[in-house]
Structure formats: C-alpha cells, structure tokens
Amino acid sequence: MFRSLCNKLVLHTHTTCISFSNRNLTTTYLIRSISTSDTINHNTFTVSYLINSCGLSLQDAIFASKKVQFENPKNPDSVLTFLRNHGFDNTQISKFINNHPPLLLAKVDKTLKPKFDFFKTMGFSNPDLVKVLSSDPVILLYSLEKRIIPSCVLLKSIVQTDAKLISLIKRSAKILRCNQQKTLAPNIALLQNHGVPDSHIAMLLVTNPRSILQTFSCLNQKVEELKKMEIDPKESKFVRGISTLASMSKSTFQEKCDVYRSWGWSDDEIHVAFKKEPKCLEISPRKIMRNMEFFVNKMGVVSKSIAKHPLILMFSLEKRIFPRCSVIQLLISKGMVKKDYNFNTLLTISDEDFLKKFVTNFEDKFPEVVNAYQGKLNVL
Incomplete structure (x- = not known):
C-alpha cells in the first residue's frame, strides 16, 4: 500500500498544473524519511495535487493536507489560474499555498476577485499588490465588507490620502485584518484623547503600523510612561517614543x-x-x-x-560620521576650522550644505579635502 501511494504521488498530474522543476525527482527520497502511518492517513489526491500543482515538498504537502482536503481539482485549479493571471510566480504561489492551504478552496468570483478589484481601485499596482498579498495571503479570507473596507475607511480618515494608505498597507498588511472595533479604533481614539494630532498618528501608522496593533492596555501603558517622562503628546517625538517602546x-x-x-x-x-x-x-x-x-x-x-x-x-558611521569628521580634522590641521567645532551641527546639516561649506569651499586651496571626504585620506 505504501508503494502504491508513492507511485500515485509521483505520477498524479493534470493539464492545469504549474511546472515545478525537479519536484518529483525528490519525492521518493523524501518519502523514506516519513513513516508509513504518517503518509497513508492523508488524502492521496490532495497531497499529490499540492506537490505537483502547487510545488510543495512531500513533507509540506502532508502537513498542509491536514488543513485542506479535496477530491476534485476544479476549484483549486481556478484559484491557481487566477493567481497566475495576476502576476504570482511559482515560488510565490508555493509559499502562498504552503502558508494558507484553505485558499485553494476560496471561490474566485465571490472571494478573491472582489478583493483584488477593491485594492486596484485604491491605486495598488499589480506588482505591489502581489507583494502585499504574498506577505500576508490570509487577508484574502477576511470579509471585504466587514473587515477590509471598514479598516481602510478608518485608516484613510487619519492618513488622508490613498498614497499614504497604500504605503501603510505595504509596510504592514496585517493592519487590514486586525479587529477594527477591538483594536484599531480604540487605539486611535486613545491617542486622540491624549491630544496626539491626527498628523502625528498618521506618521506613526505609516512608519510603524505595528505600534497601533498592540493591545489597548499595552498602548495605554506606553502613553502613560511617555507622559511621566514629560514628553508632550502634541510633539512628534511622542509618537516616535511609542514607536521605540513598541519595537x-x-x-x-x-x-x-x-x-x-x-x-x-x-x-x-x-x-x-x-x-x-x-x-x-x-x-x-x-x-x-x-x-x-x-x-x-x-x-x-x-x-x-x-x-x-x-x-x-x-547616523551611519561609514556613510556620514567618518567622512565628515575626516574633512573637519583635515581643515582643523590646516587652521581653517576651530578645534571646538560643534559636532552636532557638523553631523546634522544636509549633505548639500556640508559639501558646499566644507568641501567645495576649500577644494581649490586644499584638493586633498575631496579625498578625505571619500575616505581615501587617513587623517583620523
């Protein structure tokens, strides 16, 4: 029986399967490492399909078959075709299905297509949408009307623009599937009630959306800690503090x-x-x-x-600190800059201003200042 199962796993194919190179070459070897009792208790057709059409290893396919089983390839085929038509490659599809096998049973017209259409109307490019959904495919199993759209409406009311909303979702797609009433709305209201401006909440959402996804009690604790430090909630450093503590x-x-x-x-x-x-x-x-x-x-x-x-x-030691300090040390040695020069000013001014003031301004008289900035002159 075990040999019969092995043969079925290796030979089962159908016309719509994706071409995953060398998958079947490793199947026999992998079977040897899995006990007969583990293998024969799983749906042969499902395991075979997951290997041949989705690119899963035998071990992953057996594990995935505990979460999804089917005897007809029609719906899984339509899901794979839909994903391929929307730009998912074999590797992404394999990871997609391996992480969330029940997606193979999703109805394309009822469950998948409406969500893809919604994201595209928001302004998502196809490559960005593929990237977002590959990072968190379970989003596709959540209700569009009850979870995704309400979350987007609330988030956009804070960040204001579609571009910022897209940027936020690209950073953390998970925010679309969090419970709006239990997490998202109360946490945003908490910050607003403490006087945090919406523009700063938007900044926090875009730069570190996970900080908004913590439990209400955890977020409230961080808010109280920052207030004890006498950091004003109206200042941008308040949300930077939340981001730091949450990280x-x-x-x-x-x-x-x-x-x-x-x-x-x-x-x-x-x-x-x-x-x-x-x-x-x-x-x-x-x-x-x-x-x-x-x-x-x-x-x-x-x-x-x-x-x-x-x-x-x-700041980066290699990209900013070392080059700028090298230039200043050279100019100090030439008597062009005082030894007690303010390092805070030196390092915080823009690249354009630094180059103009300390490199371009002196390169005719001291050509080596360019080499110092490029790290080609050892002056430290």
Missing part, C-alpha cells in the same frame, strides 16, 4: 540602557537623551557602542555631552 521588549530596552551606562551615562542622562530623541534607544547595542567609541576615543568628545545631542548616534 522591543523591556529586556532589550534595558540592554541598550546598559550600553549607555557603560559609557558613564546616568539614568537621568539616558532620560534626557530619550526625551530629546526617542529613536536613540531604537538603534542596536552594537551601533551604539561603535559610534560612542568613535566619538569618545577618536574625536575626543566628552561622553556625557552626547546625551544632549543623541541624534548624532543614529
């Missing part, structure tokens, strides 16, 4: 605080830095350490003074 566990937050403490910062100084720029605690411990080492050990900056200008810790 990590308490243990990770403490780990980053410990890195700052290792450089002599007190808890008050960490508080000052967070209050000035909450994102300074969102960067990795490794980046904090590397940038602090550079500023303190290479540039001679007093460690505690950085707490007053935490934004400079967020």
Whole structure:
C-alpha cells in the first residue's frame, strides 16, 4: 500500500498544473524519511495535487493536507489560474499555498476577485499588490465588507490620502485584518484623547503600523510612561517614543540602557537623551557602542555631552560620521576650522550644505579635502 501511494504521488498530474522543476525527482527520497502511518492517513489526491500543482515538498504537502482536503481539482485549479493571471510566480504561489492551504478552496468570483478589484481601485499596482498579498495571503479570507473596507475607511480618515494608505498597507498588511472595533479604533481614539494630532498618528501608522496593533492596555501603558517622562503628546517625538517602546521588549530596552551606562551615562542622562530623541534607544547595542567609541576615543568628545545631542548616534558611521569628521580634522590641521567645532551641527546639516561649506569651499586651496571626504585620506 505504501508503494502504491508513492507511485500515485509521483505520477498524479493534470493539464492545469504549474511546472515545478525537479519536484518529483525528490519525492521518493523524501518519502523514506516519513513513516508509513504518517503518509497513508492523508488524502492521496490532495497531497499529490499540492506537490505537483502547487510545488510543495512531500513533507509540506502532508502537513498542509491536514488543513485542506479535496477530491476534485476544479476549484483549486481556478484559484491557481487566477493567481497566475495576476502576476504570482511559482515560488510565490508555493509559499502562498504552503502558508494558507484553505485558499485553494476560496471561490474566485465571490472571494478573491472582489478583493483584488477593491485594492486596484485604491491605486495598488499589480506588482505591489502581489507583494502585499504574498506577505500576508490570509487577508484574502477576511470579509471585504466587514473587515477590509471598514479598516481602510478608518485608516484613510487619519492618513488622508490613498498614497499614504497604500504605503501603510505595504509596510504592514496585517493592519487590514486586525479587529477594527477591538483594536484599531480604540487605539486611535486613545491617542486622540491624549491630544496626539491626527498628523502625528498618521506618521506613526505609516512608519510603524505595528505600534497601533498592540493591545489597548499595552498602548495605554506606553502613553502613560511617555507622559511621566514629560514628553508632550502634541510633539512628534511622542509618537516616535511609542514607536521605540513598541519595537522591543523591556529586556532589550534595558540592554541598550546598559550600553549607555557603560559609557558613564546616568539614568537621568539616558532620560534626557530619550526625551530629546526617542529613536536613540531604537538603534542596536552594537551601533551604539561603535559610534560612542568613535566619538569618545577618536574625536575626543566628552561622553556625557552626547546625551544632549543623541541624534548624532543614529547616523551611519561609514556613510556620514567618518567622512565628515575626516574633512573637519583635515581643515582643523590646516587652521581653517576651530578645534571646538560643534559636532552636532557638523553631523546634522544636509549633505548639500556640508559639501558646499566644507568641501567645495576649500577644494581649490586644499584638493586633498575631496579625498578625505571619500575616505581615501587617513587623517583620523
């Protein structure tokens, strides 16, 4: 019986199957690693279809067959054809079905097509829509009228434009399937009731939509923590603080605080830095350490003074900090810039302004300033 099942799995094909190269070449080998009892208890036709038409491995197909079973390929074929016609490639379809096998039983005209049509009327391009749905295909199983459309209406009332709504959904498609009445609406109302402007809520939604998807009690706790720090809800740093706190566990937050403490910062100084720029605690411990080492050990900056200008810790060492500091060190050695130049100003001005003021302005007299900016001159 086991051999008969193996043969059926390998030989079963039909005219509408997708061509997944070498799938059947590995089937026999994979069967050896799966017990007879595991295999024979599953629907042979479904498993075979999942392998030959959807590109799943034998192991994945057997697991998926626990979630979906069928004896007729008509509906699954129509689903696969619909997905292919909308730009999904074999790899995406395989992942799509592997993650959510019940999609093979979805009715194309009743369940799938209306949702695709709705997203396209919003302004989604076909490639973007494929990307969004590949990242979270279960959206297609949620009600368009009861879940997706109401969520979009609420979100657009905050972000205002279709372009921003699309950007938001591309960042986190999950937001479309969250419970609007239990999560989305109460959380947005919570922020509004604390005086957070809609424009800042929109910014939070677009940059970190997951921070809005936490439970009401978790979000409320973060709001209260930020208010205790005397961060004004009307300032944009308030939602940046929510985003930062929502992006990590308490243990990770403490780990980053410990890195700052290792450089002599007190808890008050960490508080000052967070209050000035909450994102300074969102960067990795490794980046904090590397940038602090550079500023303190290479540039001679007093460690505690950085707490007053935490934004400079967020810049890339290779792309911004090192090139700019190299230029300044060269100009200091030439007597063109004072040694006590404000590093905060140096690092926060735009690339255009920096190049104009410190590179273009001096390159005729000191051609090597260009090499310093490009990292070709060792001056540090």
